[in-house]
Structures are given as C-alpha cells and as structure tokens.
Amino acid sequence: MNNWIFVESYHNWQQDFKNNFKYLGIDVKKFQLRKPKKGDQIFTYISKIKKISDQRQILSDEVVDTPDGFNYDKIFTKCIPTKLVKLLPEENWIKLDEVINKLELFATSKSPGLKLLNAPLKLNSFDLKILSNIFFNR
Numbered sequence: 001m002n003n004w005i006f007v008e009s010y011h012n013w014q015q016d017f018k019n020n021f022k023y024l025g026i027d028v029k030k031f032q033l034r035k036p037k038k039g040d041q042i043f044t045y046i047s048k049i050k051k052i053s054d055q056r057q058i059l060s061d062e063v064v065d066t067p068d069g070f071n072y073d074k075i076f077t078k079c080i081p082t083k084l085v086k087l088l089p090e091e092n093w094i095k096l097d098e099v100i101n102k103l104e105l106f107a108t109s110k111s112p113g114l115k116l117l118n119a120p121l122k123l124n125s126f127d128l129k130i131l132s133n134i135f136f137n138r
Helices: 010-018 028-034 112-116 125-136
Strands: 003-008 023-025 041-046 051-058 078-087 121-123
Touching: 003 010, 003 023, 010 023, 010 041, 028 078, 051 125, 121 125
Parallel strands: 003 041
Antiparallel strands: 003 121, 023 078, 041 051, 051 078
C-alpha cells in the first residue's frame, strides 16, 4: 500500500463532500503515470487554501466515468472510487506551512507549490509518519 497527496480545488472538494467522498475526479494522464492502486491512501490538499483536509482510500484500480451531478470547476470526465477514512473539521485542517519544513517531499523543492502541481505525490515512510502523526492528533 502506498500513500499519496492529491490536490484539488475547494470547489471540487465541496462536490466530493456533497457526494460523500465516493469519487475523486482525476487527470487520467497523471493517474496513469503515478499508478495509485486499490487500497492506497490519499491525503487531500486543497489548493489556494493551502491546507490538508481529509484522508481517503482508493477502492478500485479502475478509472470510471465521473457520475452525473458532479459539478467540478475543471472538467474531469474520469474519476476513481474512494471512501473517506477521516475528515478533519475545517478549523483543524493542516496548513501547508505547518508541514512544509518537516516533509522530505518538499525539502529539496524550491517551490512546493510547483511540486504540488504535479500531484499525485507519493509519500515515503518518513513523510507518512510525520503527516499521519499530525493528522490523527487533530
């Protein structure tokens, strides 16, 4: 099992929330390049707000058509089935500034924001331990 940081806009996150986090819209090319798998865990980073909001689990290796009723601000014709593992209350979302200097993922990056544009980003075991510790103690 691998662990990832996925990035989405607040508007798209609200669509996922409204639909009980059953799906996550994806860029198929990036998804196929990174190859997340069934059982992998996702930490969701909300762009512009610059916070981590929730953790989800990927339920299938198959990419599916985005169901009707999803009104993403960027058109995602495909999505992956997910389920919510833990949702932090909005006032407890983790600020990027809180973890940026603790995660190896960003240690060598001059621009973490640019790095996040290439998400999904795979977390190594060190980063997973740090992020999980912060996440599950909220």
